[in-house]
Amino acid sequence: MIKNISNLGDAALYCDFGTEVNKEINRNVINYFNNLRDSNFLGITNITPSYNKLVISFDLKLTSFAKLKKQVENLELKKNNNSKNNLIKIPVCCAEEFALDIKRLQKLLKINEAKIYETFFSKNYYCYMTGFIAGMPFLGDMDKSLFAKRLETPRVKVPKNSIGITEQFCNIYTFESPGGWNIIGKTPVDIFDNKKNTEPNLINPGDTISFYPISKLEYEKKYE
Amino acid sequence: MKKNMNKNYFEVLRPGINSTFQDNGRNNFYHIGIPFSGAMDNRNFLLANTISNNEINNPVVEFAYQGPKLKYTGENISINVTGDVNFKIIRKNKNLEFSCYENIILENNDCLDILSTNRSVYGYLSIGGTFEVDYYLNSCSTNTKAKIGANSGEKLKKGQIIHLKNIKKILPKNKIEYLNSKIENIRIIKGPHFDYFSKDAIDSFFSDEFNVTKLSDRMGIRLKGPKISNIKNTNIKSEGLVKGVIQITADGDPIIMLSDHGTIGGYPKIGVVISADYDKLVQIPPGSKIKFKEINLKDAETIFKLYEMETQNLISNIK
Numbered sequence: 163m164i165k166n167i168s169n170l171g172d173a174a175l176y177c178d179f180g181t182e183v184n185k186e187i188n189r190n191v192i193n194y195f196n197n198l199r200d201s202n203f204l205g206i207t208n209i210t211p212s213y214n215k216l217v218i219s220f221d222l223k224l225t226s227f228a229k230l231k232k233q234v235e236n237l238e239l240k241k242n243n244n245s246k247n248n249l250i251k252i253p254v255c256c257a258e259e260f261a262l263d264i265k266r267l268q269k270l271l272k273i274n275e276a277k278i279y280e281t282f283f284s285k286n287y288y289c290y291m292t293g294f295i296a297g298m299p300f301l302g303d304m305d306k307s308l309f310a311k312r313l314e315t316p317r318v319k320v321p322k323n324s325i326g327i328t329e330q331f332c333n334i335y336t337f338e339s340p341g342g343w344n345i346i347g348k349t350p351v352d353i354f355d356n357k358k359n360t361e362p363n364l365i366n367p368g369d370t371i372s373f374y375p376i377s378k379l380e381y382e383k384k385y386e
Numbered sequence: 387m388k389k390n391m392n393k394n395y396f397e398v399l400r401p402g403i404n405s406t407f408q409d410n411g412r413n414n415f416y417h418i419g420i421p422f423s424g425a426m427d428n429r430n431f432l433l434a435n436t437i438s439n440n441e442i443n444n445p446v447v448e449f450a451y452q453g454p455k456l457k458y459t460g461e462n463i464s465i466n467v468t469g470d471v472n473f474k475i476i477r478k479n480k481n482l483e484f485s486c487y488e489n490i491i492l493e494n495n496d497c498l499d500i501l502s503t504n505r506s507v508y509g510y511l512s513i514g515g516t517f518e519v520d521y522y523l524n525s526c527s528t529n530t531k532a533k534i535g536a537n538s539g540e541k542l543k544k545g546q547i548i549h550l551k552n553i554k555k556i557l558p559k560n561k562i563e564y565l566n567s568k569i570e571n572i573r574i575i576k577g578p579h580f581d582y583f584s585k586d587a588i589d590s591f592f593s594d595e596f597n598v599t600k601l602s603d604r605m606g607i608r609l610k611g612p613k614i615s616n617i618k619n620t621n622i623k624s625e626g627l628v629k630g631v632i633q634i635t636a637d638g639d640p641i642i643m644l645s646d647h648g649t650i651g652g653y654p655k656i657g658v659v660i661s662a663d664y665d666k667l668v669q670i671p672p673g674s675k676i677k678f679k680e681i682n683l684k685d686a687e688t689i690f691k692l693y694e695m696e697t698q699n700l701i702s703n704i705k
Contacts, residue, residue: 169683170577170578171686172686172687173628212626293626294419294624295419362418
């Protein structure tokens, strides 16, 4: 349930679902997100789910904070709205030239490379949200033994399709971008396809992701 | 020769600093990380298309600081420039001066040289017709970070050809007198993390001046001024952003999110610029000083209504 709705400026609602980050709260956020997408409330321009908040922006020419707040409060939630959420398998190549921070992680976490990858590939990850840059998924939760801080100095350019980890989360850099996450590999799959005019995102909030290792040879084949 | 009668195009002789195709923007994709984009100064965008007798959401060329220099080939076409812009047309080696907000007839071999915006940032070029551009997710707005929209998501490039279509046979003669007013006081509404900052920090946030730095673009305006010290946490769990949000970075400097902003962010939000001040905010050039003033939601809504009435009134006065 939404704990509180306040205004974010004069053209957005800021819905607070709690302060912690966990799947239960996030599923609630995404359930509201899916229901609101189907609602057709007048004037909504964007709905942005995150770990524990939902921001709804609207066109101030068409509606207002007070009006939309009332509609959201009275929204009847349809229960089975998670049919939109999928299990997606993502191949990862962990060759030395892609695993930019694996040496740093071994030192930091005091476990060896093989154990790091074994732990990483043994879990499924949940997509809390996508964004910051187009299509970037924020996935969790990592096994506690892999919790690592961000780089002290962020990279100016993280290569596109790199897999990064930090604290309880991992992500995929959908574009070359600045970033401070620990890079452990690279996928040949484009997570955001800017040629696709419908659903350019492979991974959406609420989806489950399982990563699996591939060799350099397979990586190159997939790229062809 | 006869078959190719409607080959009308611009050749880009100089692209300018940041010239992109824009329209009304792209709604409903924040949740996959795609920002709104669209023309930064919405009023000047609407005026440009209205003066051209175009559909209100027709693509325009938006430029910043220095605009493009374009050579025209084709039948006579009307164009207009909006904003506070210096430009000229070079016709048979003669420099012709014109004003913004009026239709000008461009002839074959004319060269349109958009020299600069005056103490402002953005200006718009509209034509009586349509730039032939690609659409992506219901909009042609170019987002150079995600590489989407018109021109394969890129700025205009030197030497490229811009094809035109639907050239109006009856050339519109509309014009309007309009003066872009400038602002120094930006009105804001308190953000959800207002209580992350000390009383002293809040006091100086509203009483001191901030400098607009050169690190400002379509994504955001970075400010330098007094450090806004945080008493709770310099990071929050990342959450949704909107246009006009003012985040305070870990260094204590404010960043105002603009139309191409990252869709989520992890810095506390001290406030949000009111919708009515957005068009003027984006036009404040680096080197300027600004101040923030707090107002409440009710007042912000009223001010927006007035701003919108003023815009509609301007549009209906175009003849």
